[in-house]
Amino acid sequence: MSSKEKKVVGFISVLLIMVDLFSPRAFAMHIMEGYLPVSHSLFWFAVCLPFWFMGFKSLKKTVAEHPKSISIIAIAGAFIFVISSLKIPSVTGSCSHMTGTGLAAILFGPTPVAILGSIVLIFQALLLAHGGLTTLGANTFSMCIAGPLVSYLIFTGLSKAGAKKSFSVFLAAAVGDLFTYCVTALQLAVAYPAADGGIATSIVKFMGVFAPTQIPLAIIEGLLTTAIIIGLESYAKSELTDIGFLGAQVSESKGQLKPVGGKAVTALLIAAALIALIPFFALGSSAEFGGSDDAGSEMINEVTGKEYEPWFEPVLEKAIGGELPGEIESLFFCLQTGIGVGIIAYFMGRFNERKKLEKGGFIKEQ
Amino acid sequence: MQLGYFLFMLALALAVTILIRGMSPLRAHAAEEGHDHEHEHEHDHEHDRKHKHKLGHSHDTGVFSIDYYAYISAIRDWNPMFKVFFSLAVLIAVIAINSLYVSLFVLITMGFLTVVRGRIPLHQYISTLTIPIVFVLVGSLTIALSFARQPLGQYNLHLGFFYIYTSDADLLRMVNLMAKAMAAVSALFMMTLSTPSGEIISVMRKVHVPRLIVELMNMIYRYIFVIMETNRKMHDSAESRLGYVDYRTSVKSFSGTASNLLVVSLKKANAYYDALISRGYNGELLFLEREKKMDREQTVLGVVYFLCIVVLFAVQKAALFG
Numbered sequence: 001m002s003s004k005e006k007k008v009v010g011f012i013s014v015l016l017i018m019v020d021l022f023s024p025r026a027f028a029m030h031i032m033e034g035y036l037p038v039s040h041s042l043f044w045f046a047v048c049l050p051f052w053f054m055g056f057k058s059l060k061k062t063v064a065e066h067p068k069s070i071s072i073i074a075i076a077g078a079f080i081f082v083i084s085s086l087k088i089p090s091v092t093g094s095c096s097h098m099t100g101t102g103l104a105a106i107l108f109g110p111t112p113v114a115i116l117g118s119i120v121l122i123f124q125a126l127l128l129a130h131g132g133l134t135t136l137g138a139n140t141f142s143m144c145i146a147g148p149l150v151s152y153l154i155f156t157g158l159s160k161a162g163a164k165k166s167f168s169v170f171l172a173a174a175v176g177d178l179f180t181y182c183v184t185a186l187q188l189a190v191a192y193p194a195a196d197g198g199i200a201t202s203i204v205k206f207m208g209v210f211a212p213t214q215i216p217l218a219i220i221e222g223l224l225t226t227a228i229i230i231g232l233e234s235y236a237k238s239e240l241t242d243i244g245f246l247g248a249q250v251s252e253s254k255g256q257l258k259p260v261g262g263k264a265v266t267a268l269l270i271a272a273a274l275i276a277l278i279p280f281f282a283l284g285s286s287a288e289f290g291g292s293d294d295a296g297s298e299m300i301n302e303v304t305g306k307e308y309e310p311w312f313e314p315v316l317e318k319a320i321g322g323e324l325p326g327e328i329e330s331l332f333f334c335l336q337t338g339i340g341v342g343i344i345a346y347f348m349g350r351f352n353e354r355k356k357l358e359k360g361g362f363i364k365e366q
Numbered sequence: 367m368q369l370g371y372f373l374f375m376l377a378l379a380l381a382v383t384i385l386i387r388g389m390s391p392l393r394a395h396a397a398e399e400g401h402d403h404e405h406e407h408e409h410d411h412e413h414d415r416k417h418k419h420k421l422g423h424s425h426d427t428g429v430f431s432i433d434y435y436a437y438i439s440a441i442r443d444w445n446p447m448f449k450v451f452f453s454l455a456v457l458i459a460v461i462a463i464n465s466l467y468v469s470l471f472v473l474i475t476m477g478f479l480t481v482v483r484g485r486i487p488l489h490q491y492i493s494t495l496t497i498p499i500v501f502v503l504v505g506s507l508t509i510a511l512s513f514a515r516q517p518l519g520q521y522n523l524h525l526g527f528f529y530i531y532t533s534d535a536d537l538l539r540m541v542n543l544m545a546k547a548m549a550a551v552s553a554l555f556m557m558t559l560s561t562p563s564g565e566i567i568s569v570m571r572k573v574h575v576p577r578l579i580v581e582l583m584n585m586i587y588r589y590i591f592v593i594m595e596t597n598r599k600m601h602d603s604a605e606s607r608l609g610y611v612d613y614r615t616s617v618k619s620f621s622g623t624a625s626n627l628l629v630v631s632l633k634k635a636n637a638y639y640d641a642l643i644s645r646g647y648n649g650e651l652l653f654l655e656r657e658k659k660m661d662r663e664q665t666v667l668g669v670v671y672f673l674c675i676v677v678l679f680a681v682q683k684a685a686l687f688g
Contacts, residue, residue, distance in 0.1 A: 033498070033551045034461055034546055034548075034551060035505065068636075068639050070578075070581065071636070072632065075585075075632065082593045085594075086597070089617055115582075123583075125554070127563065129551075132554060134458070192543075195533075205512070210504070224620070224621055227617065227618075227620075228625045230625075231621055325463070327462050331462045
């Protein structure tokens with residue numbers, strides 16, 4: 001170990017001690033099982049779908065071209081899992097973990113992380129009881145899509161701008177971590193708006209409550225990620241190039257994980273930001289979930305000046321004596337949407353495939 | 367309310383009877399293997415006693431205690447497809463119905479199923495349940511409590527510059543949410559504490575999850591244990607050379623171990639692939655597994671269980687409006 005590295009490690013550990021003294025027991029960023037209403041769970045699953053699709057496609061391509069890469073991809077997933085289950089050294093005896101998302105995004109690029117991260121999340125739910133299956137969509141979005149994208153962008157941006165590597169790694173991991181936590185707070189706030197003040201108040205509350213644990217954790221994550229990357233660089237340069245670290249020229253012949261180009265990442269990031277922000281602004285503080293059902297009778301009210309008397313009652317309401325609870329109603333709504341989307345997607349896929357077949361000869365996959 | 371309470375207890379008693387009733391075919395089977403189980407259980411108890419004072423997220427018992435208990439569960443012989451779908455259906459029902467009665471009912475019956483029928487040690491079950499407890503407490507309190515400059519709400523606490531306040535409605539919402547979340551977790555644990563991950567992955571294959579994903583999951587599941595073992599060895603050897611003697615050294619050892627772990631793992635990945643190829647791997651890992659027949663009685667009982675949930679839901683509606 002050179003004297004420079006010694007200095008870095010010494011500096012990192014001093015900083016870690018300072019942070020650690022103030023950090024209470026870690027709060028996992030996983031939204032737990034059963035914590036989100038059905039409609040929200042489905043919404044976040046839907047948001048993840050395009051990213052999963054892209055990740056799946058790129059993984060499939062890599063594996064088809066180079067069958068050997070499946071083993072490397074799998075071991076990368078297992079590595080993320082193990083890193084996230086290790087206890088960080090601590091003086092106060094607090095029990096905190098890295099999320100590993102920043103590290104994974106820097107090492108493997110954001111596209112494979114969407115799929116690998118979701119698999120890791122499933123195993124965390126099954127083997128470690130962190131997170132859950134119904135909240136998988138929400139957790140995937142915050143921890144495997146939004147956070148890694150930010151980390152990756154910061155890292156590539158700073159590297160291109162010529163910043164010091166240790167600094168850009170630190171910033172990428174720490175900010176990615178913080179962003180993940182903000183997205184989680186947003187997800188919780190949208191699901192549970194405050195009685196007075198709505199989502200805006202609620203998000204301030206959630207961020208405020210989790211900030212004392214999350215900000216030190218983000219710093220710890222950044223510092224440890226830096227230390228890990230420094231270690232990797234000093235004795236594993238060739239392996240790093242193999243997995244496409246630093247956007248290094250990936251040797252096509254070796255066919256390892258490929259980070260996607262800058263354009264695609266920017267597009268993805270904008271999409272992610274939009275998806276995360278639209279409900280926030282569109283709903284505002286006086287958000288109400290409603291349809292066009294009542295708009296008609298209100299209009300009649302305005303025009304005729306009389307209360308509109310419905311001449312028919314829904315059969316179901318009569319049968320169970322009262323309205324269905326809102327949750328179940330929205331479940332049905334979402335079910336209906338899901339079936340519709342399924343049908344449309346089926347036909348789109350069919351037409352797409354047909355077009356492909358008409359265009360060129362049929363090349364059987366695998 | 368009185369009627370609701372009565373019906374709740376009735377449904378609970380009914381469900382428990384059903385669950386016990388369903389045990390009879392299993393008892394004979396358990397008796398045959400009793401010897402083996404006994405041995406393992408003894409070991410568990412000893413293991414538990416050592417850590418009796420510790421609840422929750424303890425790393426001393428090994429990160430993979432859930433995996434371990436899934437293998438020794440007494441209801442491991444149930445059809446995995448049934449368990450996965452039953453637990454998912456209960457999970458979704460709990461969240462969708464969102465009623466305190468149903469949540470409590472599910473929490474109790476699922477706990478019963480795991481602990482009594484699955485013979486998971488109660489202490490272990492409770493400590494697993496408390497893993498997400500930090501999240502439940504912090505998250506739920508955030509929802510229940512609000513901050514303001516003026517005293518608002520039914521209860522408030524003055525803290526210098528501002529007030530923390532809450533109301534009955536908010537508190538009720540919090541209790542409801544906590545019960546719902548814990549019920550959902552108990553439904554999930556019913557599956558995870560009785561079904562090894564390999565079987566869950568095989569269920570995913572049967573419902574046509576893309577092959578690449580199933581393949582990756584199978585490999586990742588196996589690699590996790592390999593890497594974990596490698597990490598333990600690295601940690602131990604670092605420790606034996608005073609790698610964790612003080613804080614500064616342990617930070618160095620931790621990050622060094624982590625980066626070295628990746629290098630070693632990547633090397634292993636290559637070796638494993640060669641091993642797979644030499645055994646004729648062509649893109650699909652297929653495992654022999656024991657055939658576990660779908661029990662018709664269990665299916666019926668599962669449906670009855672759902673009827674119980676619906677009845678409870680109706681009862682609560684009636685209790686609120688009648």
